[in-house]
Amino acid sequence: MxxxxxxxxxxxxxxxxxxxxxxxxxxxxxxxxxxxxxxxxxxxxxxxxxxxxxxxxxxxxxxxxxxxxxxxxxxxxxxxxxxxxxxxxxxxxxxxxxxDATANTESSAPPVPIGWENPDTTRRRQMVLVGVLAATGLCIAALLFVIFVRSWQKDETAQTTTPDPATQQTPNDDEQAQASDGADNQVDPSRDEPGPALPDAQASDGGDADPTESTDQAPEPAEDSPPTDDDTGGPSMIPDDLTRGPDTSGLDSLIPKNPLSPEAPPEAADSDGPVVVPRGDDADSESSGGPADLTGLDSFKPFLMDLSAPAPDAPPALQTPVDRNQAMLDRPADVDLDPMMVANPPSAVDLTRSMSIEFALARPPTYPMADYVMLISQLTGVPIEIDWVSFDVAGIDVRRPIKTISRPVAASEHFASIASQSEAMTQEDEALLRLTVSDEAFESAVAPITSTDDFGSGQASADEVLAEFLADPNEVSEPEANEDEPLVAREDRMVWVRRRSNRQLAAFATDALRRMRSIAPKVPGEVFARWASDQSTPNADFAWRILDDGQTGPQSPTAMPIAQWLAGTARRNDASVLVHWTDAGRRQMSPQQLVLPHAGDGFTEMVRTTLGPFNMRIRQVSPSYWWVGPDARYDRLPIVIWTAPLTEAQQSRLISQLDAVMSDSSRDVYRRIVDPDSGRMLLMLPRFLARQWGKFVEP
Structure with missing residues (x-):
């Protein structure tokens, strides 16, 4: 115990x-x-x-x-x-x-409890259950995503589809006419059998009403909007009417009218059937035999059939071209902007903060201007666009050497140093900076080029030709001089761009007229060939070809800004690159966009995979100059061309063809004039038409 x-x-x-x-x-x-x-x-x-x-x-x-x-x-x-x-x-x-005596007759092993299970088996079953639930959740999420994407694409297609203006009709009017036809319209019993169509006087309700008085004008079709920014990276402003399809206004008589439409006159009805007289607001209710107000049938509109729509299995109807030349012409590249990018434009750049970054260039002592500008964009993230046309007209090479600053200063001081050494000025936009020639330097360079003193006896005719070719209906008078206020700040930005674009065109048109009359030109041939072309010579080539060959350099182990990759690739191939940052910004491409080009696939594939997501291309203007922009911008860049001497018949035929193709274009895109002294034609056309010039000229 x-x-x-x-x-x-x-x-x-x-x-x-x-x-x-x-x-x-x-x-x-x-x-x-x-x-x-x-x-x-x-x-x-x-x-x-x-x-x-x-x-x-x-x-x-x-x-x-x-x-x-x-x-x-x-x-x-x-x-x-x-x-x-x-x-x-x-x-x-x-x-x-x-x-113990009775235990011998029983089993010595203890009984197994009901529901007992090996712990390893239980653990494995739990893991399998978790995996099955996770896979099921992923499948459901993927299915919901696919359904969302398809519905979004369907909505986008429905929003961006533009109906054919020749066959477009108002659904409400058609449905109302159909309801009116089934409810109240009176049919002439004498028209039950096939026979000739009634005259206009018999087809109407009676009286002396003119059928043409009730016919309304069809609404004008909506116009597409090509890139119309105030860019000076290209030669001039591009109007809105280049992206529209061929003019089909002359084909209205070939397209049958819907007899049920209230806009169709009585004579538009089928001659083999009954004539349906539409009932308008001004119809006589007593003679029509029923009320004119059919608003009570609005609830039945979803059940009415749109007879103007094509059958579900009908082949697609092709739009008839205006003429043979327009049928053979290639259309310009589409403005391939993603709707999501249009809805999310590039945010405004904080220029003061971004350009305050300090850096120094100890080596080399000089740097090409275009490369210097690209370096500033790479370090600050600010897109800087160069007005290449103005620099070419002023005789300033965009690759001219610029003295670098060896001490650490802000990027704004580097940019100001570039402008002072190249007789340029800077312009600020919300999303970028622009470097262009100052007004004083530009005018001092353009004045000798546009002067016709060297035309001799043909100066008077040259002045008349140039005055008619350069006439601008939207020209704005020069503002009064004010030394205390800069020119760009006194006037609207678009007005300044229009005036500068007209002066650029005047320089190239005048020098083209010199070449047409065999007078010594004043613009160097290499510069002139970028913006003008002599189409009188066979195999004239002015195209900026897509770059498909070059040195890729070593493979980078890390991602780099796209501005650094472009500038480095161009220097490796002894060239300088100019980027159209206005279009790049619309596609969410900024100078500091990180990319990792794969050099092992070759130069062409490396460029395609790097710039393809932004729909941008590298084009070789000359061995020393590269231009980066979308195809839609390049096709709409204007170019000055002139033809060989033409006879009066050739001039008349060519003018009629060009006017038919460019009928909807303004003078910002299409201009023409015949020089009486040389018998040649001077034109300004978009590049996509200029490269098809052989289709207009007889072989």
Whole structure:
């Protein structure tokens, strides 16, 4: 015992057994006092020595081990044990509990609990369940994304599709006419059988009304908008009417009118069927036999059929061209602007903060102007556009060496140094900077070129030809001089661009007239060939070809700004690059756009994969000059051309062809004049037409 309590045993049959202490619960063995004889065995039971000490459950219990493990001796137990009454009742043994004798007939293995599972199997099942749920979620997300993209593309197509103006009709009018036809229109019984069409007087409701009075003019078709920015990276402003399709106004008589349309006159009805007289607001309600107001049928419009729409399986109708020449002409490249980019124009540039970055150019002592400007764009992120045409007219090479600044100064000081060394001025827009020739330097260079003093006896005719060719209906008078205020700040920006563009055109037109009359030109041939071309010579080539060959250089291990890649690639090929940043900005292409060109695929593939996402191209103007811009911009750049001497018949035929093709174009895009002294024609055309000049000239 652990409590050292002494008890008196009144049961002799407990002597020699191990029992639990009533006080502390520990196991103890009751031993008889010394000299006490063993009690006889009970009737019907084996002797106590043959009985197990304790029988609990199916297994025997080693009482000595239990006593040893659970008993802690804390006091002196040398005294004699208490005497146990042998007549006291023994512990009751539950006969329902199986003993070792009955356990032999049963399985020795314990029963497996219901629902028990290996922990590894459980873990694997949980992982499989998580994977299946994740895959299902991804599939559902992908399906929803595909549905969204398809619905968005369908909406975009519906918004950007322009109906054919020759066949466009007002749905509301057609539906109202159809409802009116089924409800109230009166049909002449004499028209049930096929026969000749009634005259105009019989087809109308009566009276002396003129059928042509109720015919309205068809609405003018909407015009597409090509790039019309005030860019000086190209020669001049580009009007809005170049991207429209061929003029089909002369084909209205060839397209059948819808007899159900209220705009169609009575004589437009089919001669083999009944004549349906439309009921307008001014019709006589008594003679028509029904009310003129059909607004109550608006709820039935969704169920009416649009008879003007083509059949579902009908072949697409091709628009008939105006003439043979227009059918053979190639259209200019489409203005491929992503609607998302149009909805998110480039953000305004913080010029003050961006141009305050300081840097120094210790080497080399001089740097080409175009490369110097590209370096500033690369470091500051500000797009800087160069007015290449003005620099060419002024005789200033965009690759002229500029002295660098070897001490750390702000980028704005570097830019001002470039402008001062190249007789240029800077212009600020919301999204870019522009470098152009100052007005004083430009006028001093243009005045000798536009002077006709060297034409001799033909000066008067030359002045008349140039005055008619350069006449601008939108010309703005020169503002009054004010020394305290710069020119660009006094007038609207667009007015300044128009005046500068006209002066550029005057310089190239005058020098082209010199070449037409075999007078010594004043503009160098290399510069003149970029903006004008003599089409009287066979195989005249003025195209800026797409660059498809060059040195790629080593593969860069990291991404770099696109301005750095363009400038480095151009220098590696002994050229300078000029970027049309206005169009680049519309396509979310900025100077600090990071790219990683792959040089291992070759030069052509490297350029395509790098600039392709922005729909930009590199064109080689000459071996030393590269131009980067979209095809839509290049096709619409104007160029001055002149022809070989023409006869009067050739002049008349050529003028009629050109006027038919350019009927919707303004003088900002298309001009022509015949020089009486040389018999040649002087023109200004967009480049996509100039490169097809052979289709206008007889072989």
């Amino acid at each position: 652990t409590c050292d309590t002494q008890f008196r045993v009144t049961r002799p049959d407990l002597v020699g057994m191990i029992v639990a202490c009533p006080n502390c619960g520990s196991m103890m063995q009751i031993e008889p006092p010394a000299g006490t004889p063993d009690p006889p065995g009970s009737p019907g039971q084996p002797p106590l020595a043959d009985q197990p000490a304790i029988a609990v459950g199916r297994h025997s219990v080693d009482s000595d081990a239990i006593t040893e493990a659970s008993s802690i001796v804390t006091g002196d137990r040398s005294g004699p044990p208490p005497v146990v009454d042998p007549d006291a009742p023994r512990f009751e043994v539950d006969e329902s509990i199986p003993t």
